[in-house]
Amino acid sequence: MSTKLKKKVFQLLVDNNPGVLSRISGLFSRRGYNIESITAGVTADPRFTRITIVASGDDVILDQIEKQVRKLVDVRDIHELLPDDSVYRELAMVKVRAEADKRQSILATANIFRGNIVDVSPDSLIIEITGSQSKVDAFLKLLEGYEILELARTGIAGLGRGTDKVIYLDE
Numbered sequence: 001m002s003t004k005l006k007k008k009v010f011q012l013l014v015d016n017n018p019g020v021l022s023r024i025s026g027l028f029s030r031r032g033y034n035i036e037s038i039t040a041g042v043t044a045d046p047r048f049t050r051i052t053i054v055a056s057g058d059d060v061i062l063d064q065i066e067k068q069v070r071k072l073v074d075v076r077d078i079h080e081l082l083p084d085d086s087v088y089r090e091l092a093m094v095k096v097r098a099e100a101d102k103r104q105s106i107l108a109t110a111n112i113f114r115g116n117i118v119d120v121s122p123d124s125l126i127i128e129i130t131g132s133q134s135k136v137d138a139f140l141k142l143l144e145g146y147e148i149l150e151l152a153r154t155g156i157a158g159l160g161r162g163t164d165k166v167i168y169l170d171e
Contacts, residue, residue, distance in 0.1 A: 005056050009080065012024070013075075033064075047169075081160055087159055090130070096126075
């Protein structure tokens, strides 16, 4: 009997203290939990950092992840960002070999996905694309006919829609 793996997007609000990201990733490592992606950045209030973690596992593991992370000292809030109630975005930068004869078709593909050319050299282009993971994946699939020299993806950053789950921390 196989257990179906799921993915969950967790959003954490944590104190902006040295080592907080290390402690969170260490918890995942010690327990053998898988992190699909992790992004972190300071919030509008520099005392706090927002971390978005995409984790995979069965229901029991995903519930345990939430409970264990919630217990960490610097964690102020953790909740799941549900797909229908949230906006997810990912940034990817793709360096593609682009000789003169292929440059126009690469540019046309980037334009279809509203990609931005952020660097041009005689033999390559760097394209920046932002969107859902599926949009980034679809763009990369269309580039399979070209030589991708380097690729950097940020992982998902997300926010819940509306004001229902906004956390206000006073201190």
